[in-house]
Amino acid sequence: MTLSRRTFVKVGGAALALPLLGSRAFAQLEKVKIGFIYVGSINDNGYNYAHNQGRIYVEEQLGDKVETVFVENVPEGPDCERVLRELAQQGCQLIFATSFGFGDSVVKVAAQFPDIAFEHATGYMNGPNIGLYNARFYEGRAVCGTIAGHMSKTGKAGYIGSFPIPEVVMGINALALSGRRINPEFTVKPVYISTWNDPAKEADAARAMIDQGIDIVAQHTDGPAALQVAAERGIVGGFGQGADMSAFAPDTQLTAIIDHWGPHYLASAEAVLAGTWTPGNTWEGLKEDVVQMGPYGAKVPEDVRAAADQVKNGQIDGSFHIFTGPIKDNTGTERVAAGVVMTDAELLSMDWYVEGVEQPA
Amino acid sequence: MELALAILITVVGASTPILIAALGELVVEKAGVLNLGVEGMMLIGAIAGFVVQFHTGNPYLALLCGAAAGTAASLIFGFLTLSLSANQTATGLALTIFGTGFSALAGSSYSARPVTLMQPLFPAEFYGNPIGRVIFGYSFPVYFSFVMVVAIWYFLHKTRAGLILRAVGENDQSAHSIGYSVIGVRYLAVMFGGAMAGIAGACFPLLLTPQWAERMTAGRGWIAVALVVFASWKPFRLLGGAYLFGLVMTTELYAKAGGGPLSAVPSELWAALPYIATVVVLVLISLRRDASTNAPACLGKPFLPAN
Numbered sequence: 001m002t003l004s005r006r007t008f009v010k011v012g013g014a015a016l017a018l019p020l021l022g023s024r025a026f027a028q029l030e031k032v033k034i035g036f037i038y039v040g041s042i043n044d045n046g047y048n049y050a051h052n053q054g055r056i057y058v059e060e061q062l063g064d065k066v067e068t069v070f071v072e073n074v075p076e077g078p079d080c081e082r083v084l085r086e087l088a089q090q091g092c093q094l095i096f097a098t099s100f101g102f103g104d105s106v107v108k109v110a111a112q113f114p115d116i117a118f119e120h121a122t123g124y125m126n127g128p129n130i131g132l133y134n135a136r137f138y139e140g141r142a143v144c145g146t147i148a149g150h151m152s153k154t155g156k157a158g159y160i161g162s163f164p165i166p167e168v169v170m171g172i173n174a175l176a177l178s179g180r181r182i183n184p185e186f187t188v189k190p191v192y193i194s195t196w197n198d199p200a201k202e203a204d205a206a207r208a209m210i211d212q213g214i215d216i217v218a219q220h221t222d223g224p225a226a227l228q229v230a231a232e233r234g235i236v237g238g239f240g241q242g243a244d245m246s247a248f249a250p251d252t253q254l255t256a257i258i259d260h261w262g263p264h265y266l267a268s269a270e271a272v273l274a275g276t277w278t279p280g281n282t283w284e285g286l287k288e289d290v291v292q293m294g295p296y297g298a299k300v301p302e303d304v305r306a307a308a309d310q311v312k313n314g315q316i317d318g319s320f321h322i323f324t325g326p327i328k329d330n331t332g333t334e335r336v337a338a339g340v341v342m343t344d345a346e347l348l349s350m351d352w353y354v355e356g357v358e359q360p361a
Numbered sequence: 362m363e364l365a366l367a368i369l370i371t372v373v374g375a376s377t378p379i380l381i382a383a384l385g386e387l388v389v390e391k392a393g394v395l396n397l398g399v400e401g402m403m404l405i406g407a408i409a410g411f412v413v414q415f416h417t418g419n420p421y422l423a424l425l426c427g428a429a430a431g432t433a434a435s436l437i438f439g440f441l442t443l444s445l446s447a448n449q450t451a452t453g454l455a456l457t458i459f460g461t462g463f464s465a466l467a468g469s470s471y472s473a474r475p476v477t478l479m480q481p482l483f484p485a486e487f488y489g490n491p492i493g494r495v496i497f498g499y500s501f502p503v504y505f506s507f508v509m510v511v512a513i514w515y516f517l518h519k520t521r522a523g524l525i526l527r528a529v530g531e532n533d534q535s536a537h538s539i540g541y542s543v544i545g546v547r548y549l550a551v552m553f554g555g556a557m558a559g560i561a562g563a564c565f566p567l568l569l570t571p572q573w574a575e576r577m578t579a580g581r582g583w584i585a586v587a588l589v590v591f592a593s594w595k596p597f598r599l600l601g602g603a604y605l606f607g608l609v610m611t612t613e614l615y616a617k618a619g620g621g622p623l624s625a626v627p628s629e630l631w632a633a634l635p636y637i638a639t640v641v642v643l644v645l646i647s648l649r650r651d652a653s654t655n656a657p658a659c660l661g662k663p664f665l666p667a668n
Contacts, residue, residue: 195579200579225574
C-alpha cells in the first residue's frame with residue numbers, strides 16, 4: 001500500500017481516537033461479542049463440549065444482545081496467542097480462554113488489548129483485564145469417591161490423568177480421601193498419559209490397570225474411552241468426566257461430574273453489557289451449580305446413593321469439605337492438622353498425594 | 362503368567378493399526394513415492410469405518426468402506442503428485458491436514474454415539490483358555506495384518522509384478538525406457554497405501570475404542586511412516602518394528618499401573634523410547650560395511666520422462 005494523503009489522515013485520525021477508546025473501556029454496550037477458545041474439539045463429549053454448552057447457554061439467555069464466536073482445537077502455545085489476537089481484532093469485547101495451558105498467551109495478548117475483558121479458566125495469572133474462573137471439580141470427585149469406596153470389591157481404583165498439574169492432583173486426592181472415609185484400605189493408582197485426547201491410549205491405560213486388579217476407573221482426560229473399556233471388561237464401574245457419558249456405558253457409569261459453565265458465562269456477559277465487569281477470581285462448585293452430578297447408575301444401591309447424596313449436600317450447604325485435616329501424604333507425613341481446612345491457595349498449588357495414592361512415576 | 366498374556370493381548374491391539382498402515386506405506390515407498398499423508402488417510406478411514414459400523418453394524422463392511430475412503434483420499438495425493446508432479450512432501454503434509462479437518466467435519470454429528478466392537482474371528486470354543494485367547498481371540502484385522510506381511514514380502518520379492526514395482530522405485534527412467542508405465546504403477550501403489558491406511562484407521566473405532574473422537578489416531582500415522590525407515594523397507598522387519606513400538610507403548614502403561622521396578626522409569630522417557638529406538642536402529646544400519654539403508658533410489662522424486 002502506498003501511503004496516500006487520504007490514508008495518512010485516516011490512520012492518523014484513528015491513532016488520535018485510540019486514547020478516547022481507551023477511556024471508554026468497559027462502558028455500557030448494546031450488544032456484546034464474546035470469543036471462546038477451546039483446547040480440544042467441541043465434540044469430545046467431555047471438557048470442551050461442556051464449555052461449548054456454556055457458550056450456547058449464553059446465546060439462549062441473551063438472544064440478540066450477544067454474538068459469540070469460538071475456535072476449537074487451539075494448541076497450547078504460540079498458536080494460542082495468534083488466535084486470541086484474531087478474536088480481539090474481530091471486535092470481541094469478552095474472551096474466554098478455557099484451558100490451563102493458555103495462561104501465558106492470555107497474559108501477553110491481554111496487555112496489548114487493555115479494553116477487552118479476558119477470562120482464563122483454571123489458571124492462576126490475573127491482571128487488570130484478566131479474570132480467572134474455575135470450578136471445584138474436586139467436590140464432584142468426593143461424591144465419586146464415596147461411591148467408589150462403597151462399591152469397589154478389590155478396594156483399588158485406577159485414575160487416568162493427563163498431566164500432573166494441581167487440578168488433576170487435587171481430583172486424585174479427593175477421590176482417595178473420600179473413598180478411604182468409607183473403606184480405610186481403599187487405594188488409588190494414578191497413571192499419567194501425557195495427553196488430553198488420545199482415546200486409544202486412554203483405553204489401553206484402562207486395560208493395563210484393570211488387568212492388574214482395579215475395579216473402579218476414573219479419568220481426567222477429555223473422552224469416554226476408559227469408561228467404555230470398563231464396560232467391556234465388566235468391572236464395577238467408572239465415572240463420566242465433564243459431561244454425562246452414560247450413552248457410552250449405560251450400566252457402567254456410576255455417576256458423572258458435569259461441568260456447567262453456563263451461569264458463569266452469562267454473569268460475565270451481563271457484566272460486560274452493563275459496563276460493570278471487573279477481573280474476578282471465582283471458584284464455584286456444586287453450590288453455585290457450576291459443577292453438577294449426573295444421575296446415579298442402575299448398579300448403585302440405595303444406601304450408597306444416600307451416602308453420596310449426603311456428601312453432595314454437605315458440600316452444597318458448606319458443612320463438609322473433603323480437604324479437612326488430619327490429612328497425611330503418601331509418605332506418612334501429616335500435611336494438614338486435625339480440623340484444619342486447606343485454603344484455596346494450598347489446593348491450587350497441590351503437588352503431593354494423600355495417603356492411599358500410589359506415587360506415580 | 363496371566364498378566365503377561367493380558368499384556369500381549371493389549372500389545373497386539375496397539376500394534377495392529379500401526380503395522381497395517383506401515384505396510385501400505387512400505388509398498389508406496391518401494392514404488393518411489395513418499396506419502397506423508399498416512400495420518401490423514403487413517404483419520405478418513407476411521408470416520409468412514411465408524412459411520413458404516415454405526416449405521417449397519419457390519420464391521421466387515423465398515424473395514425471395506427474405511428479402505429475405500431482411504432483410497433479416495435490417496436487419489437487426491439496421487440493426482441497432485443503423479444499427474445501434476447507436485448512436491449510429494451508438501452502434498453503429503455497437506456493431505457494429513459486435510460484428513461484431520463475433513464474427518465472432524467464428517468464426524469461432527471457422531472460425537473455422542475458409541476458403536477459395538479468387532480467380534481473375534483474364531484468361534485468362542487477356540488479361546489476358552491488363556492493360551493487359546495492369545496492365539497485365537499482377535500478379530501479379523503489382526504490376522505489380516507499377519508497375512509499381509511507375508512503377502513507383501515512375497516509380492517515384492519517373488520513375483521514379476523513386484524519386481525516391476527521395485528524397478529519403478531529404484532530407477533524410474535530405466536523402467537520407463539523398457540516400456541513400463543511408471544505413473545500407472547505408482548498410482549496403483551499409492552491407492553494400495555491409501556486402502557491400507559483406511560483399514561488401519563477403521564481399526565480404531567472397531568478394535569480399540571468404540572467411539573468416534575476427532576484426531577483419534579493421535580499421531581500413529583507418523584509412527585507408521587517412521588517405521589518404514591526403521592524397518593529399512595523390509596516387511597518382516599516392519600512386523601518386528603511395529604510390535605516393538607506397540608510393546609513399548611503398552612509396557613509403559615502396564616508398568617505405571619502395576620507398581621513394579623519399571624514404574625520408576627519417568628513417563629517422559631517412556632514417551633521418548635520409540636524415537637530413541639528409531640535413532641539407534643538408523644545408526645546401526647549406517648554403521649554396516651555396505652552402508653546401504655536400502656532406501657528406494659527414486660524415493661520422493663517426481664517422475665518426468667527424459668524423452
